[in-house]
Amino acid sequence: MQRIVAVNAMAQANGIAPGQTLADARALLPQLAVVPEQPGHDARALGRLAEWCTRYTPWTAVDRADQCGSAGLWLDITGCAHLFGSEAALVDDLIARLKTFGFAARAGIADTPGAAWAWARFASSGDVAVPPVGQREAIAPLPVAGLRIDAATVEALHSLGLRRIGDLYNFPRASLPVRFGALLLQRLDQALGHIAEPLSPRQPPIAYRALIAFAEPISEPAGIAATVDNLLHDLCAQLAQRDQGGRRFELTAYRCDGTTDSLRIGTGVPSRDPAHLARLFAEKIEKIAPGFGIDTMALAAPVVETLPARQAPLAAHDAAFVDLTQLFDVLGTRLGHAQVMRLAMRASHIPERAVERVAAAAPVVPAQWPDTPRPLRLFQHPEPIEASAVLPDEPPFQFVWRGALHRVARAQGPERIAGEWWRERAPTRDYYRVEDTDGRRFWLYRDNFDEPRETRWFLHGLFG
Amino acid sequence: MTSPKLARLEALRHQLITEAVLGPAIAVAALDVPAIDAVLPWRGLPCGAVHEVAGAALDGAATGFCSMLLARLAGDGRSVLWVCPQDDLYGPGLVRFGLKAERLIVVRAHRPAEILWVIEEALRCRGLAAVLGEVSALSPTASRRLQLAARKSGVTALLLRQSAAAPVTTAVTRWHVVAASGPKQDASLAPRWRVDLVRCRGLLHGEEGYVSRWLVAWEADRLAVAPDLRDRPAIAAPYRMAR
Numbered sequence: 001m002q003r004i005v006a007v008n009a010m011a012q013a014n015g016i017a018p019g020q021t022l023a024d025a026r027a028l029l030p031q032l033a034v035v036p037e038q039p040g041h042d043a044r045a046l047g048r049l050a051e052w053c054t055r056y057t058p059w060t061a062v063d064r065a066d067q068c069g070s071a072g073l074w075l076d077i078t079g080c081a082h083l084f085g086s087e088a089a090l091v092d093d094l095i096a097r098l099k100t101f102g103f104a105a106r107a108g109i110a111d112t113p114g115a116a117w118a119w120a121r122f123a124s125s126g127d128v129a130v131p132p133v134g135q136r137e138a139i140a141p142l143p144v145a146g147l148r149i150d151a152a153t154v155e156a157l158h159s160l161g162l163r164r165i166g167d168l169y170n171f172p173r174a175s176l177p178v179r180f181g182a183l184l185l186q187r188l189d190q191a192l193g194h195i196a197e198p199l200s201p202r203q204p205p206i207a208y209r210a211l212i213a214f215a216e217p218i219s220e221p222a223g224i225a226a227t228v229d230n231l232l233h234d235l236c237a238q239l240a241q242r243d244q245g246g247r248r249f250e251l252t253a254y255r256c257d258g259t260t261d262s263l264r265i266g267t268g269v270p271s272r273d274p275a276h277l278a279r280l281f282a283e284k285i286e287k288i289a290p291g292f293g294i295d296t297m298a299l300a301a302p303v304v305e306t307l308p309a310r311q312a313p314l315a316a317h318d319a320a321f322v323d324l325t326q327l328f329d330v331l332g333t334r335l336g337h338a339q340v341m342r343l344a345m346r347a348s349h350i351p352e353r354a355v356e357r358v359a360a361a362a363p364v365v366p367a368q369w370p371d372t373p374r375p376l377r378l379f380q381h382p383e384p385i386e387a388s389a390v391l392p393d394e395p396p397f398q399f400v401w402r403g404a405l406h407r408v409a410r411a412q413g414p415e416r417i418a419g420e421w422w423r424e425r426a427p428t429r430d431y432y433r434v435e436d437t438d439g440r441r442f443w444l445y446r447d448n449f450d451e452p453r454e455t456r457w458f459l460h461g462l463f464g
Numbered sequence: 465m466t467s468p469k470l471a472r473l474e475a476l477r478h479q480l481i482t483e484a485v486l487g488p489a490i491a492v493a494a495l496d497v498p499a500i501d502a503v504l505p506w507r508g509l510p511c512g513a514v515h516e517v518a519g520a521a522l523d524g525a526a527t528g529f530c531s532m533l534l535a536r537l538a539g540d541g542r543s544v545l546w547v548c549p550q551d552d553l554y555g556p557g558l559v560r561f562g563l564k565a566e567r568l569i570v571v572r573a574h575r576p577a578e579i580l581w582v583i584e585e586a587l588r589c590r591g592l593a594a595v596l597g598e599v600s601a602l603s604p605t606a607s608r609r610l611q612l613a614a615r616k617s618g619v620t621a622l623l624l625r626q627s628a629a630a631p632v633t634t635a636v637t638r639w640h641v642v643a644a645s646g647p648k649q650d651a652s653l654a655p656r657w658r659v660d661l662v663r664c665r666g667l668l669h670g671e672e673g674y675v676s677r678w679l680v681a682w683e684a685d686r687l688a689v690a691p692d693l694r695d696r697p698a699i700a701a702p703y704r705m706a707r
Binding site: 321327330351369370379380439463464 | 527528551557558559560565568571573578582585644646651655657682
């Protein structure tokens with residue numbers, strides 16, 4: 001049986017309500033337009049809207065409203081309203097923009113999330129904001145459904161004649177949980193501000209953030225790049241004020257059709273140098289598609305580290321270090337940070353495991369390699385060769401590698417390297433350094449030499 | 465001609481080669497192989513320029529020669545950067561030629577255009593002593609760009625190619641390094657290379673196709689002309705002024 005899950009204002013006015021069967025609804029209103037529900041679609045759309053709403057405040061969350069049947073968005077606009085003139089101006093802007101995307105929206109502003117929730121849904125007056133510290137009086141005339149409680153609790157309250165939130169103020173507190181469950185008293189206290197209700201944001205809000213809104217949407221790459229420069233100067237000034245440097249930077253472009261696009265860059269050492277960061281963004285900036293135009297851009301530094309202010313004249317080696325770390329950032333941004341590395345020593349006798357690749361910007365530890373002849377190039381995967389030796393424990397007199405025959409002129413070995421017994425497949429290897437008749441020097445080994453028939457030969461590296 | 469005149473001529477010629485080609489006050493990294501340094505007009509490898517080293521495929525000789533050059537260029541404590549398409553550079557082997565792991569930055573890039581981009585970006589970074597790029601082919605425009613970037617920053621560029629085909633035209637010196645067989649009775653298998661200076665700014669190459677040729681061996685932590693050739697007369701063609 002098909003049921004109605006959501007209705008718009010016009011359908012509601014004609015008596016259609018969520019929960020009705022589709023047949024009943026069609027009987028009431030034959031011209032009803034029906035769109036099949038796609039599971040998860042609403043939640044995803046709300047998630048995208050929440051992302052877009054970060055243009056007003058970094059702290060946005062989706063209100064899932066699992067029980068009370070009415071989803072929405074939370075915006076904690078504490079300290080953000082002045083950017084738009086006033087709270088009312090912020091809400092007007094938000095509603096107007098949502099309207100252009102095709103959403104009918106209602107908003108409420110209050111000291112507590114609970115009061116704002118009730119106000120947004122049930123307030124009849126035109127005022128969008130509950131006056132500060134006035135939520136007790138403001139929500140008293142609103143229906144009890146405004147307390148974010150399930151339909152059964154609403155029924156139970158109605159059956160006792162409790163229809164307004166204000167009716168509960170005089171009801172004995174102690175008997176509320178007994179009669180209606182613990183949630184009702186909790187919701188009431190949250191709405192009135194007696195107990196705190198933290199919102200869990202979509203993502204942790206970011207302390208360092210800069211934002212620019214345009215009077216007219218922009219789409220020119222030059223305009224985008226210039227905006228990034230301005231944002232970087234703003235953000236770097238914020239970072240400098242508190243002796244911080246960013247390790248991650250996130251640029252978000254808000255398009256005028258309500259979609260967003262974001263870019264992330266990382267640095268090897270904390271940075272607040274606008275010119276350097278602009279260079280890193282320049283590598284990726286073309287990935288931002290302007291679409292129908294970008295009306296707001298924001299830049300945030302989600303990960304910061306302490307970066308003390310530098311003394312004016314840099315020592316020569318410091319300047320070289322800064323120069324190098326900036327190069328690592330530029331290369332890493334385009335190639336991937338794992339591709340820019342140093343070779344470090346690792347405690348292992350197995351040749352391919354004795355070298356570790358570490359981040360280039362990591363602190364440099366001088367490596368003390370053992371003083372045994374080792375090849376210049378070592379293949380990560382030893383290449384199987386067909387080798388011929390006169391006796392099982394002698395170096396080969398010739399071998400075939402990549403289809404070419406090499407005759408061995410001189411050989412040195414074996415150097416026995418035992419496998420690491422705690423690994424499952426780690427046979428002991430006998431390594432030989434051999435020189436072919438052209439003078440090329442190779443590193444060969446054989447394993448499984450206890451079983452002459454199982455012996456396999458490999459070429460592992462090239463010497464200088 | 466009298467000898468003061470000859471000396472004056474020699475000084476003028478030296479000035480012409482160094483300053484006209486590479487700009488004034490260039491730094492020079494000596495190879496510390498007297499026989500080779502004596503042939504080079506700068507008495508070593510000029511910094512802030514592009515040098516090209518070609519080798520043979522599946523031969524470590526050119527890699528070894530480059531490690532040695534990089535170690536000499538990094539002598540002042542700065543780092544060097546090595547751009548390679550494969551992940552096969554092995555630290556314990558490089559250190560034998562004096563190239564320490566703490567001085568070496570390895571960048572892996574696969575596409576030729578990416579490798580070129582890395583070389584050019586790195587050449588702008590004065591915190592580096594030298595940049596080595598393993599390249600296959602290079603357009604004249606690209607090699608000119610590298611030359612300009614190197615000259616501007618003073619960072620030396622080495623281009624390592626595993627084949628002798630399609631040389632880079634603007635390199636100041638071009639080398640060809642291949643493995644050479646050692647004496648049968650020597651069991652140490654010390655590195656031995658045949659090093660050809662194929663082209664060099666300011667010097668003419670002979671009819672054999674190279675300016676000069678040496679057989680060198682790596683012994684006791686330094687490069688030297690191979691001992692069994694020391695007593696022979698130098699093969700090097702007398703160097704002449706380029707027209």
